[in-house]
Amino acid sequence: MSLKMVVNLQGIVTPRSDRPFGELEVREGVAIVVEAGKIKAIAPEEELLKQFPDAERIDGEKCWAFPGFVDPHTHPVFAKTREEEFEMRIEGRSYEEIAAAGGGIRNSVRALRKTSFDELVELTYWRVREFLDYGTTTIEAKSGYGLSLEDEIKSLRVLKHVASLLPITIVPTFLGAHEIPDEYRSRREAYIDLLIKEMIPRVAEEKLAVFCDVFTEKDVFSVKESEQILIAAKDYGLIPKLHADELSPLGGAELAARVRAISADHLVQISDQGILAMKEADVIPVLLPGTTFFLGKPQYAPARKMIAAGLPIALATDYNPGSSFTQNMSLITSIACTQMKVRPAEALWAATLGAARAIARDKELGSLEVGKKADIALHRVPNYLYIPYHYGMNHVCKVLKEGRVVVEK
Amino acid sequence: MSLKMVVNLQGIVTPRSDRPFGELEVREGVAIVVEAGKIKAIAPEEELLKQFPDAERIDGEKCWAFPGFVDPHTHPVFAKTREEEFEMRIEGRSYEEIAAAGGGIRNSVRALRKTSFDELVELTYWRVREFLDYGTTTIEAKSGYGLSLEDEIKSLRVLKHVASLLPITIVPTFLGAHEIPDEYRSRREAYIDLLIKEMIPRVAEEKLAVFCDVFTEKDVFSVKESEQILIAAKDYGLIPKLHADELSPLGGAELAARVRAISADHLVQISDQGILAMKEADVIPVLLPGTTFFLGKPQYAPARKMIAAGLPIALATDYNPGSSFTQNMSLITSIACTQMKVRPAEALWAATLGAARAIARDKELGSLEVGKKADIALHRVPNYLYIPYHYGMNHVCKVLKEGRVVVEK
Numbered sequence: 006m007s008l009k010m011v012v013n014l015q016g017i018v019t020p021r022s023d024r025p026f027g028e029l030e031v032r033e034g035v036a037i038v039v040e041a042g043k044i045k046a047i048a049p050e051e052e053l054l055k056q057f058p059d060a061e062r063i064d065g066e067k068c069w070a071f072p073g074f075v076d077p078h079t080h081p082v083f084a085k086t087r088e089e090e091f092e093m094r095i096e097g098r099s100y101e102e103i104a105a106a107g108g109g110i111r112n113s114v115r116a117l118r119k120t121s122f123d124e125l126v127e128l129t130y131w132r133v134r135e136f137l138d139y140g141t142t143t144i145e146a147k148s149g150y151g152l153s154l155e156d157e158i159k160s161l162r163v164l165k166h167v168a169s170l171l172p173i174t175i176v177p178t179f180l181g182a183h184e185i186p187d188e189y190r191s192r193r194e195a196y197i198d199l200l201i202k203e204m205i206p207r208v209a210e211e212k213l214a215v216f217c218d219v220f221t222e223k224d225v226f227s228v229k230e231s232e233q234i235l236i237a238a239k240d241y242g243l244i245p246k247l248h249a250d251e252l253s254p255l256g257g258a259e260l261a262a263r264v265r266a267i268s269a270d271h272l273v274q275i276s277d278q279g280i281l282a283m284k285e286a287d288v289i290p291v292l293l294p295g296t297t298f299f300l301g302k303p304q305y306a307p308a309r310k311m312i313a314a315g316l317p318i319a320l321a322t323d324y325n326p327g328s329s330f331t332q333n334m335s336l337i338t339s340i341a342c343t344q345m346k347v348r349p350a351e352a353l354w355a356a357t358l359g360a361a362r363a364i365a366r367d368k369e370l371g372s373l374e375v376g377k378k379a380d381i382a383l384h385r386v387p388n389y390l391y392i393p394y395h396y397g398m399n400h401v402c403k404v405l406k407e408g409r410v411v412v413e414k
Numbered sequence: 415m416s417l418k419m420v421v422n423l424q425g426i427v428t429p430r431s432d433r434p435f436g437e438l439e440v441r442e443g444v445a446i447v448v449e450a451g452k453i454k455a456i457a458p459e460e461e462l463l464k465q466f467p468d469a470e471r472i473d474g475e476k477c478w479a480f481p482g483f484v485d486p487h488t489h490p491v492f493a494k495t496r497e498e499e500f501e502m503r504i505e506g507r508s509y510e511e512i513a514a515a516g517g518g519i520r521n522s523v524r525a526l527r528k529t530s531f532d533e534l535v536e537l538t539y540w541r542v543r544e545f546l547d548y549g550t551t552t553i554e555a556k557s558g559y560g561l562s563l564e565d566e567i568k569s570l571r572v573l574k575h576v577a578s579l580l581p582i583t584i585v586p587t588f589l590g591a592h593e594i595p596d597e598y599r600s601r602r603e604a605y606i607d608l609l610i611k612e613m614i615p616r617v618a619e620e621k622l623a624v625f626c627d628v629f630t631e632k633d634v635f636s637v638k639e640s641e642q643i644l645i646a647a648k649d650y651g652l653i654p655k656l657h658a659d660e661l662s663p664l665g666g667a668e669l670a671a672r673v674r675a676i677s678a679d680h681l682v683q684i685s686d687q688g689i690l691a692m693k694e695a696d697v698i699p700v701l702l703p704g705t706t707f708f709l710g711k712p713q714y715a716p717a718r719k720m721i722a723a724g725l726p727i728a729l730a731t732d733y734n735p736g737s738s739f740t741q742n743m744s745l746i747t748s749i750a751c752t753q754m755k756v757r758p759a760e761a762l763w764a765a766t767l768g769a770a771r772a773i774a775r776d777k778e779l780g781s782l783e784v785g786k787k788a789d790i791a792l793h794r795v796p797n798y799l800y801i802p803y804h805y806g807m808n809h810v811c812k813v814l815k816e817g818r819v820v821v822e823k
Contacts, residue, residue: 088799095755135807299805301752303712336745336806343710346504390497396708397745397806398544 008057009408011037011381012050014065018389019072019373020358026317027351029389037070039379042407047373063410068383068402071353071392072372073142074334075360078270078291078321080180081132082125082160083150084116087326094300110150110184113326117150117160125163126170132324133167133175135332137412140382140401142173145321145364147218149180152196154204157181161213172406174380176364178246179205179214182226182234197230201237209241215365216267217243221250221257228260235264244365250274262286268319268363272306273297280307280314289363290316292355293323294340300328308345318347319363320355339396349390379408417466418817420446420790421459423474427798428481428782429767435726436760438798446479448788451816455784472819477792477811480762480801481781482551483743484769487679487700487730489589490541491534491569492559493525496735503709519559519593522735526559526569534572535579541733542576542584544741546821549791549810551582554730554773556627558589561605563612566590570622581815583789585773587655588614588623591635591643606639610646618650624774625676626652630659630666637669644673653774659683671695677728677772682706682715689716689723698772699725701764702732703749709737717754727756728772729764748805758799788817 016033024030036050038057046053053060090108103109117125136144148160161177168175181204182197189196208214217238221231235245245264249257251271258279261269269283270291283290292306311318320337323329331337338352347355361371369378384400386392392400404412425442433439445459447466455462462469499517512518526534545553557569570586577584590613591606598605617623626647630640644654654673658666660680667688670678678692679700692699701715720727729746732738740746747761756764770780778787793809795801801809813821 086796086800086803088797088803091751091803092758092799095751095757097755139807295805299752301755330804331806333806342500342504343708346506346710348504349501387495388497390501391495394495394497394500395739396704397740397742398548399808 008045008060009039009063010053010057010060011039011063011065011070011405012054013067014383015067015069017047017070017373018353020354021372021374022358022367026312026359027348027354029350029353031389037373037379037381039408042379044373044375044377044379046375063405065383066385066402068385069389070373071382071384071389072357073380073382073404073406074140074356075143075364075366075371076136076141076321076324076334077145077268077319077360077363078293078323079144079146080149080325081144081146082117082129082148082163083113083326084120084125084128085113085326086330087113090327108327110327111187113150114152114184114186118153118156122159122163125159126166129163129167130170132332133171133173137171137173137404138401139333139335139399140384140404141332141334142380142382142404142406143176143361143366143370144173145176145178145216147178147180149183152181152184152186154199154207157204158207158211158213161208165213172409172411174370176366177214178216178218179208179243180218180220182219182231184220184225197234200234205238205241205243209243214243216246218246218248220248221255221260222248223253223255228256231257232260232264235266239264246270250279258283261288267365270321271296273304275307280311280316284314284316289319289359291319291321291363292341292345293321293329294345295331295337296323296329298340298344299330305345308341308347312351317359317362318355319359320352321360333399335392335400336397338393342393349393352393353389379405381405417454417469418448418472419462419466419469420448420472420474420479420814421463422476424476424478426456426479426782427762429763430781430783431767431776435721435768436757436763438759438762440798446782446788446790448817451788453782453784453786453788456782472814474792475794475811477794478798479782480791480793480798481766482789482791482813482815483549483765484552484773484775484780485545485550485730485733485743486554486677486728486769486772487702487732488553488555489558489732489734490538490553490555491526491557491572492522492735493529493534493537494522494735495739496522499736517736519736520596522559523561523593523595527562527565531568531572534568535575538572538576539579541741542580542582546580546582546813547810548742548744548808549793549813550741550743551789551791551813551815552585552770552775552779553582554585554587554625556587556589558592561590561593561595563608563616566613567616567620567622570617574622581818581820583779585775586623587625587627588617588652589627589629591628591640593629593634606643609643614647614650614652618652623652625655627655627657629657630664630669631657632662632664637665640666641669641673644675648673655679659688667692670697676774679730680705680715682713684716689720689725693723693725698728698768700728700730700772701750701754702730702738703754704740704746705732705738707749707753708739714754717750717756721760726768726771727760727764728768729761730769742808744801744809745806747802751802758802761802762798788814790814
């Protein structure tokens with residue numbers, strides 16, 4: 006088996022599976038040996054050069070090696086961007102005006118339904134490519150702009166196809182419960198029936214998703230409806246996830262605990278009881294500070310409260326055309342640090358191993374440790390504080406996916 | 415004289431000198447002819463191809479051409495970054511603790527004084543290079559970490575030297591009145607004397623700066639002291655600028671109007687009278703929303719109030735190691751839009767022609783118009799809304815400085 010070795014690094018910065026949340030290991034002067042796409046050894050460079058003299062060398066260009074970012078909450082399968090909505094929101098237009106002008110989830114649904122599989126593959130491909138450019142090597146990606154059996158399946162197949170074309174791991178989530186589609190507005194029970202009796206079984210049968218997510222929110226899916234959907238999903242082997250307590254403290258966090266969701270996401274309005282419940286049930290809070298920033302809202306999720314309660318957080322971009330249009334996870338760490346007072350080490354932990362936990366991939370992803378995938382982002386920074394500190398910049402110098410150089414600048 | 419032509423563009427997006435603030439001209443299908451570093455013609459591509467068949471072609475790669483960003487407020491000459499301070503602030507440490515650990519302006523002063531001209535050139539060179547990478551072709555740059563005759567002169571000479579090495583316009587500002595240095599803490603009048611009687615005359619004599627800036631703030635320079643300094647600067651031909659009303663409503667805006675400053679910057683706490691006074695005296699407000707963001711403060715400068723009063727704003731990064739560490743002007747437009755409700759067209763105007771006005775270079779910079787410098791940033795975006803909308807990303811495809819391609823991605 007051919008070996009590769011990343012040499013000439015400043016060193017590595019990584020969370021470790023055996024260390025607590027927020028603690029980063031910093032090792033100077035080490036190199037990384039890769040075999041069959043996995044990390045085989047991390048040790049002082051001169052030792053490894055003696056031990057594996059024939060390994061193919063990859064030049065670390067004096068960068069620091071970090072685990073590739075894991076982005077555990079994205080919505081990349083859509084037909085149209087919504088920049089007009091961005092402008093109208095800034096101008097203070099009402100939700101109704103924005104919807105009339107083509108904004109909102111339901112307009113995205115109308116557009117996606119009219120767009121072919123091939124077109125969606127093309128659009129999604131370039132969007133996902135940009136995650137790699139900014140150092141992200143794994144994304145969770147949701148359907149949710151189809152909202153019919155056919156269009157949800159189409160969206161998930163797009164993700165599967167794009168994953169086969171690009172050197173990035175895409176972990177798919179079924180989000181048929183993103184909204185009630187137009188044609189079911191007056192008979193929501195029938196849509197929930199469709200979700201439970203047709204869509205979930207079909208998604209599970211075709212193995213198109215790992216998770217089932219629900220947008221639990223006032224005027225979208227109630228806690229009771231969400232519970233119904235998620236329990237059905239579990240029966241079919243899909244692990245629950247929730248959009249919870251984003252706009253109102255509806256008890257989404259408590260529901261996430263009850264159904265043993267892997268994560269509850271957003272949580273701007275989470276209650277103290279919700280935090281406790283999640284802690285007890287080991288549900289990972291996925292925080293999306295980019296969304297709060299992008300929407301210009303004053304209140305961020307109470308990250309410090311969660312951390313103080315012993316809940317290790319994860320960070321994500323929430324990449325989507327309506328409420329957070331970025332692929333830059335470094336900037337998400339900056340927003341987390343400056344607006345939520347998350348410490349830089351905590352933010353980096355949350356964007357790698359924390360994020361991997363939120364998609365149940367922490368055994369194989371999210372840290373530079375022997376046996377894990379060699380998903381490595383080399384950042385041209387003098388130290389790890391720079392990632393959130395030098396904000397809005399892309400520090401990526403090289404990205405390796407399973408040991409192969411896939412981005413080089 | 416050899417001609418160049420930027421062809422294969424989607425078109426151009428630009429403010430125009432004869433149009434009001436916030437109005438962008440969008441022309442599809444045009445090309446740009448450059449002669450001797452200046453724009454000679456902008457017209458439909460097929461016309462120009464006939465008219466100038468021998469012009470050397472530059473491929474626009476189907477991008478939109480924008481004026482290069484003008485960043486009218488930066489502090490790039492310093493010895494050490496201050497990422498530890500960033501972390502300590504997030505942890506809630508006091509100003510005293512931060513200063514003791516090496517934070518704050520005065521620590522930057524101590525470090526700069528120990529750093530040689532050559533080292534500072536090297537450090538500043540790479541920092542300024544990054545502005546270009548993100549589409550900025552002109553920066554205003556301040557001294558202000560020297561605070562002695564020798565070290566302020568050294569800083570300004572560093573700027574002059576770096577400007578000779580890089581294809582970027584650097585407009586220098588003398589900011590000897592950035593702080594009272596340690597050795598003058600107990601005799602501030604003596605420092606003001608030094609500023610007025612030695613530093614300003616010397617800076618003017620060596621033609622090392624165009625502007626003289628003062629940090630007018632509680633516990634730094636009072637309104638009265640600032641006025642004294644700026645009037646002296648004017649006598650020596652240096653145009654006044656102010657750091658005004660950032661932390662407290664001290665009347666810095668009114669002072670800017672009184673001394674006919676070209677700009678007053680920050681203005682988070684500006685009074686209504688201050689806005690009126692600036693409007694009447696034609697002082698440009700330079701807003702620095704990145705600083706508010708980076709420091710995690712809740713209140714941004716009242717941009718909408720200023721615009722409503724008929725004051726055309728400018729935007730800048732405030733690039734510096736303590737309170738805003740970014741060179742990305744696109745992100746500054748995103749922060750302006752999402753946090754200050756500045757419209758995308760206004761933000762782009764403020765980051766180009768508005769910014770050029772704030773440094774008195776609007777006759778030659780800040781828009782794509784015949785006769786102006788051919789400082790052109792090609793952004794790979796479908797429309798101009800994308801620059802703030804697709805936030806935290808670098809859309810630059812090519813940058814031309816005076817018609818020469820200086821960045822290519």
